[in-house]
Amino acid sequence: MTALAAAPLKSAEPSPTGEVILEVRNLVKHFTVGGAGLFGRNVGLIRAVDGVSFSIQKGETLGLVGESGCGKTTTGRCILQLERPTAGEIIFEGQDLTKLSSAQLRPIRRKIQVIFQDPYSSLNPRMTVGQIIAEPLAVHGIVPDRSARQARVHDLLSRVGILTSLAARYPHELSGGERQRVGVARSLAMEPSLIICDEPVSALDVSIQAQIINLLEELQAEFHLTYLFVAHDLSVVRHISDRVAVMYLGKIVEITDRRALYEEPLHPYTKALLSAVPIPDPAVEAAREHVVLKGEVPSSMNPPSGCVFHPRCPIAIEECRGGVPELREVRPGHRAACIRV
Amino acid sequence: MGSLLEVRDLRTYFFTGGGVVRAVDGVSYDVREGETVALVGESGCGKTVSALSVLRLVAAPAGRIVAGEIVFKGRNLLALDEEGMRRIRGQEIAMVFQEPMTSLNPVLSIGRQLTEPLEIHLGLSPAEARSRAGELLALVGISDPARRLAQYPHQFSGGMRQRIMVAMALSCNPSLILADEPTTALDVTIQAQILELMKDLSRRLGVAMLIITHNLGVVARYADRVNVMYAGKIIERGTAREIYANPRHPYTLGLLRSVPRLDEPRKSKLDPIEGQPPDLVRLPEGCAFAPRCRYAIARCASEVPPLLPAGEGHDSACWVADQLGSEVRV
Numbered sequence: 001m002t003a004l005a006a007a008p009l010k011s012a013e014p015s016p017t018g019e020v021i022l023e024v025r026n027l028v029k030h031f032t033v034g035g036a037g038l039f040g041r042n043v044g045l046i047r048a049v050d051g052v053s054f055s056i057q058k059g060e061t062l063g064l065v066g067e068s069g070c071g072k073t074t075t076g077r078c079i080l081q082l083e084r085p086t087a088g089e090i091i092f093e094g095q096d097l098t099k100l101s102s103a104q105l106r107p108i109r110r111k112i113q114v115i116f117q118d119p120y121s122s123l124n125p126r127m128t129v130g131q132i133i134a135e136p137l138a139v140h141g142i143v144p145d146r147s148a149r150q151a152r153v154h155d156l157l158s159r160v161g162i163l164t165s166l167a168a169r170y171p172h173e174l175s176g177g178e179r180q181r182v183g184v185a186r187s188l189a190m191e192p193s194l195i196i197c198d199e200p201v202s203a204l205d206v207s208i209q210a211q212i213i214n215l216l217e218e219l220q221a222e223f224h225l226t227y228l229f230v231a232h233d234l235s236v237v238r239h240i241s242d243r244v245a246v247m248y249l250g251k252i253v254e255i256t257d258r259r260a261l262y263e264e265p266l267h268p269y270t271k272a273l274l275s276a277v278p279i280p281d282p283a284v285e286a287a288r289e290h291v292v293l294k295g296e297v298p299s300s301m302n303p304p305s306g307c308v309f310h311p312r313c314p315i316a317i318e319e320c321r322g323g324v325p326e327l328r329e330v331r332p333g334h335r336a337a338c339i340r341v
Numbered sequence: 342m343g344s345l346l347e348v349r350d351l352r353t354y355f356f357t358g359g360g361v362v363r364a365v366d367g368v369s370y371d372v373r374e375g376e377t378v379a380l381v382g383e384s385g386c387g388k389t390v391s392a393l394s395v396l397r398l399v400a401a402p403a404g405r406i407v408a409g410e411i412v413f414k415g416r417n418l419l420a421l422d423e424e425g426m427r428r429i430r431g432q433e434i435a436m437v438f439q440e441p442m443t444s445l446n447p448v449l450s451i452g453r454q455l456t457e458p459l460e461i462h463l464g465l466s467p468a469e470a471r472s473r474a475g476e477l478l479a480l481v482g483i484s485d486p487a488r489r490l491a492q493y494p495h496q497f498s499g500g501m502r503q504r505i506m507v508a509m510a511l512s513c514n515p516s517l518i519l520a521d522e523p524t525t526a527l528d529v530t531i532q533a534q535i536l537e538l539m540k541d542l543s544r545r546l547g548v549a550m551l552i553i554t555h556n557l558g559v560v561a562r563y564a565d566r567v568n569v570m571y572a573g574k575i576i577e578r579g580t581a582r583e584i585y586a587n588p589r590h591p592y593t594l595g596l597l598r599s600v601p602r603l604d605e606p607r608k609s610k611l612d613p614i615e616g617q618p619p620d621l622v623r624l625p626e627g628c629a630f631a632p633r634c635r636y637a638i639a640r641c642a643s644e645v646p647p648l649l650p651a652g653e654g655h656d657s658a659c660w661v662a663d664q665l666g667s668e669v670r671v
Contacts, residue, residue: 067528175617176384205383206555210599210613217610232529239601239611262603276533278558279604280597282581285562292537293530296498 050250063241117199119179130167351409366573382570441502452490572629579655
């Protein structure tokens with residue numbers, strides 16, 4: 001493992017280094033629906049991501065949480081340049097990816113990898129585990145020699161906790177946890193510096209989830225990786241993240257370090273989300289106060305005026321219908337988009 | 342309160358080309374009137390098949406209930422003919438499925454789907470059924486019922502669809518609702534709404550519920566009694582408080598330890614259960630959990646432990662259950 005092995009092992013010290021690896025500025029991604037064809041009259045605009053800004057330091061994990069449709073996955077896909085953003089900048093290691101052509105992006109794609117949610121559909125069913133991991137090594141010319149590549153595949157498999165004898169198997173012969181380990185090995189093969197983890201454990205059983213989370217943490221320390229951890233499970237996000245951003249209807253409503261978000265949440269949406277997570281202990285549950293939000297997430301085709309959360313917000317006032325609240329620094333390092341905090 | 346449903350030594354097997362899958366292998370549980378009981382476990386542990394067997398909805402010809410008794414209000418459901426079973430389904434025992442989009446018929450209006458069981462099971466006239474359907478929608482918190490009844494499933498959000506499923510389940514005043522992962526497909530804030538609704542309605546209407554879930558948090562908040570399943574067997578059962586405060590099976594203990602908890606200080610490392618669940622075609626000879634168990638002794642590899650009392654209203658199927666109790670409190 002050439003470059004991977006050369007990476008300094010810094011597992012002993014706190015991970016973030018202060019050096020910004022990724023900066024997202026005013027990211028906007030709109031999708032048009034309808035348009036030409038049979039249903040052409042109803043042209044609508046889905047504001048999937050609507051002005052999102054954040055940065056990630058080298059070696060840290062930023063958790064991105066929110067409910068379905070909040071834009072967290074689209075944000076990840078824009079960073080990967082799987083979607084070209086409508087507006088905004090994505091600055092990775094000093095380069096604005098949105099300005100690059102496909103050819104210019106190619107060497108950078110190696111450095112930003114992804115681990116998908118569903119290990120059943122993200123692995124090619126007609127390739128063996130060994131081929132799945134070897135293919136990108138050959139395509140990107142990382143290990144051009146065939147036998148060296150074989151050795152490298154075995155290295156990667158054993159690093160993620162899979163018996164090398166499974167290299168000849170097909171994905172359907174593996175369990176969900178093993179498949180997700182293969183997905184991790186495939187990302188790791190590219191020697192990335194940033195990995196977008198998009199709900200990497202939510203399709204797995206609880207007893208397997210903890211195995212994969214521990215693996216991701218070990219690999220981060222060993223190879224000095226940076227993670228954007230996209231998930232809806234707030235307990236898992238608290239465990240793995242250094243900082244956390246909460247999204248609602250295409251916008252970040254709160255962003256701060258892990259401790260502050262979970263111990264002193266400011267935004268009413270964050271508070272409601274935290275309260276909705278059931279805790280596996282009947283005694284604790286009985287004593288807990290539950291904030292049950294009314295209504296549902298509005299459509300991102302027709303978001304509410306002013307603060308997008310105001311129709312469901314327990315503390316909304318008349319002014320909340322007016323202006324869009326700015327994501328402002330309420331306390332040092334703790335930003336929230338709410339005029340009532 | 343008396344037992345409403347009693348399942349005794351149920352065995353439901355699937356006969357496949359690859360061998361006999363013993364999905365449910367000697368399971369006994371009961372649900373008393375008005376109470377909420379949970380079947381908890383991970384994928385493939387047999388929790389859904391245990392519940393589907395009650396309604397005799399196991400996919401034939403591969404799936405067959407090969408042994409056991411299912412006694413509901415004193416009658417053995419396995420002895421009923423198809424017509425007798427049809428009167429039970431939907432009327433006395435209703436079901437709420439995980440995926441509200443696939444369990445509603447996309448080409449029928451909500452009104453049609455709600456009135457059909459009312460006309461068939463309760464013999465209401467179309468006009469009576471329609472007004473009752475409107476009441477049911479209001480009961481589950483859907484406003485403007487008259488307009489909503491004319492709409493189709495795709496015009497509702499996931500949470501709304503699950504409310505409709507709950508309304509359908511309640512429509513014929515059942516005494517038992519089987520809820521199979523009722524909120525797994527929903528977002529956390531909507532999950533909380535649906536669970537609160539179900540709990541409130543079950544209390545108000547006195548309906549018993551059997552909740553099937555993998556989510557330990559959902560169980561803690563809503564269940565009175567819990568059955569933990571692993572590889573086709575119940576391996577621990579007891580009141581929810583007992584199971585969570587004093588788990589006496591290594592699998593339950595492992596599950597509780599492996600999930601990060603918001604109310605506890607963050608751990609530097611999670612404590613997973615190592616290994617994988619077993620292949621149900623080739624179960625180990627002794628305890629099915631033994632290969633993953635950190636407390637296993639020699640006996641575990643050869644003899645299947647029976648469910649034995651491990652405390653007040655608390656049973657555990659583990660040869661070392663006694664030693665576990667004290668160690669847990671460390």
